[in-house]
Amino acid sequence: MKQYNVGIIGATGMVGQRFATLLENHPWFNVKLLAASPRSKGKTYEEAAGSRWAMTTPMPESMKNMVLYDATADINEIASQVDFVFCAVDMKKDEIKALEEAYAKAECPVVSNNSAHRFTDDVPMVVPEINPDHIEIIKSQRERLGTKKGFIAVKSNCSIQSYVPALHPLRKFGIKNVLACTYQAISGAGKTFETWPEMVDNLIPYIGGEEEKSEQEPLKVWGTIENGKIVKAQTPNITTQCLRVPVSNGHTAAVFVTFENKPTKEEILQCWKEFAGVPQELELPHAPKQFLNYFEENDRPQAKLDRDMEGGMAVSIGRLREDTQYDYKFVCLSHNTLRGAAGGAVLLAELLAAKGYFD
Numbered sequence: 001m002k003q004y005n006v007g008i009i010g011a012t013g014m015v016g017q018r019f020a021t022l023l024e025n026h027p028w029f030n031v032k033l034l035a036a037s038p039r040s041k042g043k044t045y046e047e048a049a050g051s052r053w054a055m056t057t058p059m060p061e062s063m064k065n066m067v068l069y070d071a072t073a074d075i076n077e078i079a080s081q082v083d084f085v086f087c088a089v090d091m092k093k094d095e096i097k098a099l100e101e102a103y104a105k106a107e108c109p110v111v112s113n114n115s116a117h118r119f120t121d122d123v124p125m126v127v128p129e130i131n132p133d134h135i136e137i138i139k140s141q142r143e144r145l146g147t148k149k150g151f152i153a154v155k156s157n158c159s160i161q162s163y164v165p166a167l168h169p170l171r172k173f174g175i176k177n178v179l180a181c182t183y184q185a186i187s188g189a190g191k192t193f194e195t196w197p198e199m200v201d202n203l204i205p206y207i208g209g210e211e212e213k214s215e216q217e218p219l220k221v222w223g224t225i226e227n228g229k230i231v232k233a234q235t236p237n238i239t240t241q242c243l244r245v246p247v248s249n250g251h252t253a254a255v256f257v258t259f260e261n262k263p264t265k266e267e268i269l270q271c272w273k274e275f276a277g278v279p280q281e282l283e284l285p286h287a288p289k290q291f292l293n294y295f296e297e298n299d300r301p302q303a304k305l306d307r308d309m310e311g312g313m314a315v316s317i318g319r320l321r322e323d324t325q326y327d328y329k330f331v332c333l334s335h336n337t338l339r340g341a342a343g344g345a346v347l348l349a350e351l352l353a354a355k356g357y358f359d
């Protein structure tokens, strides 16, 4: 496989640190440069991020002495040195939109963790096992941007990455209504228990904007490409409640679902067991071998025990049973900063690389 030079925009942040760790020994992607805010410009990575390093593995040796660029002021210099960038920055939505378009227009593709472009209708929002074909919209996006190589591709919000994968193989039974309550880890807010001590022994029943994203994003992921736009799916009806819980990593969802044609429990388990997507077929480096993993034990999945399954890229499911108001209910879990953030973006970049979008 060809090698690609990459940059990490927002390298000092929680997701940026994950990118750095995941890319340290990547077989295809070589981290060439790091960028963050003007506050970090000119500092080494160790100086800028060492004191807030939140990963369990140390900062990669090869990156410690890299001198940080300013993500906005140095766009052209960055674009001239890399084949594409990963982007995860904490800025205002319109600033992120402009920043990502500026990279794309400088012919530097952007694989983004940010939500700013998720509903731009020619920007693919991809969970690689579910809607890999949406990357074909990039042709239309390049026409709009007037670029040959540059484009923006995004991953979806972390909250939907546990229950949408579990529901996806069941769509053939006609999913009508979904109720999902999510129990979301503090790393999803870029925090640890050290930086957010108020979360110890606590629960906050509100995460700004999360319920809207959790209800709307699945419909774009399940949408279709029509006349150069991604048109959202009309069904299922989804309602959610999103809670912040005292867990370091791992978003859990309690899901209730009703079907047009109610499957048996065995049929659902069979669908989960057999489901594999394009990342598995192509054997992409970060593709889990078994994407959906069902536990028979009543007390699983548990965030602490199961979030790291297959490098944090697999989804775990448990407690499938019939319900008195919906057809079925179950619980599922995914690692929010791996599958739900940096890992999901790396897998998307691997899909794009394998399909030639960075050449």
Ligand code: NAP
Pocket: 009, 010, 011, 012, 013, 014, 015, 016, 035, 036, 037, 038, 039, 040, 071, 072, 088, 089, 090, 091, 113, 114, 115, 157, 158, 187, 188, 189, 190, 191, 336, 337, 340, 341
């Ligand atoms: P974070 O830990 O607060 O890090 C923010 C990053 O943005 C830092 O590198 C910071 O650089 C940089 N930044 C801030 N202002 C900037 C500016 N004006 N120009 C350039 N860079 C700037 O945030 P995070 O949790 O990593 O989240 C980053 C993005 O990913 C957000 O859009 C978030 O919604 C999204 N996301 C996060 C998660 C998650 O699980 N945490 C999941 C999915 C998506 P300095 O260090 O120089 O300030």
